[in-house]
Amino acid sequence: MIELGLARITRLLKDSPISWRAIHVAGTNGKGSVCAYASAMLKAAKIKSGRFTSPQLIDRWDCITIDEETVTEKLFYEAENVVKARDHSEDIKASEFELLTATAFEIFNQEKVEIGVIEVGMGGRQDATNVLEHPSITVITKIDKDHETFLGTTMEEIAYQKAGIMKIGVPCIVDGSNNPAVVDVLRKNAREVKAASLVLVPQETELQHEIWSTLPKDQFEDHQQMNVALAFEAIKQTLAHKTPTIKTHQLLPAIQKTRWPGRLQIMSIEPLSGRKQDILLDGAHNQQSAKVLGSYVDRKIRQSGRPVTWVVAMSKGKNVHEVLSSFLRPRDNIVAFYFGPVDGMPWVSPEDVNIILGVAQSLDALGHRVGDSQELDGALRVAVDIAKGGPLVIAGSLYLVSDVLRLLRTAEQAR
Structure with missing residues (x-):
């Protein structure tokens, strides 16, 4: 069964603190694509990165990558065994998704990644991935009704759950084509948690010009164009302080090589x-x-x-x-x-x-x-x-x- 909440995942990770920066992505649609585009650009920048998305497509470990390569079955089970032993010894009774999340984070620690690109499993506020207390950036993609039993029956209720990934002092990038009522909820939450900023994409023509003067816009569907813009802005802000010498637009061609199975x-x-x-x-x-x-x-x-x-x-x-x-x-x-x-x-x-x-x-x-x-x-x-x-x-x-x-x-x- 699905058990939302942060108590169990927090206990699972207390002896294995997160040692990497994170790009944390919530939303209903487009999360996986944004994560794929962002991690492709990080690889192009030669920054060691990990990506965790869900659900898996074929094998349980194919939802975890290091530098765009799926982790090996051996590495996955070694890390999972560590996590499961911790779960058993402390009688945590973690859910399957919590065990998977902790396994991904354990692998990222072991592999010494610099940046983890993390997709929310469900909602955001009570999702296991929200154990990330100090992400570098948060991203909220298109929001729609889904998982209503757990997240609420109105767009506003669902948006409130997604907004839960926002953190004090951390910028948040939002799909600006969301329903105005959704945007209002996100703006209010950003003010309440004292997020560093809330940027609606696309609204700056400069950002759009920077992307589509490099990439062939007509090769991307409308929703893909938005996901590219969200990923680009996330990488741009993440790298601004870490590696200011990298010209972010030079990383964009890596997106054209991205293949996201099961999406068109x-x-x-x-x-x-x-x-x-x-x-x-x-x-x-x-x-x-x-x-x-x-x-x-x-x-x-x-x-x-x-x-x-x-x-x-x-x-x-x-x-x-x-x-x-x-x-x-x-x-x-x-x-x-x-x-x-x-x-x-x-x-x-x-x-x-x-x-x-x-x-x-x-x-x-x-x-x-x-x-x-x-x-x-x-x-x-x-x-x-x-x-x-x-x-x-x-x-x-x-x-x-x-x-x-x-x-x-x-x-x-x-x-």
């Missing part, structure tokens, strides 16, 4: 299904990210006029109608499926396919049932047969993305 990812599933045409894989799992996906598909993939075939799984507790209505169109095909057990997250379970299909049919999409005993590769073959060479998109859950990538890796290793 064009890929082949031929080893699984025999399909020759590429498909689109995206982890959109709430209304905001689903709208971004729907807009992208409408602009880039529906040009042939053919209906899109979707393979969809969702987590229990999500608003199925809000998500599906953001990208499904009349006459689209949808194959609903279940993702498998999530390693380290036993509380996560998939939504009933009958609920997904019922909502899809109410939106005039054509639902296709897959047998309960059907494996994922079988479900993909069903979708490929339905698509008949037309557009095919896999979406609805990062856990489904993980299953696809894991299955594809296994198939490629067996070749």
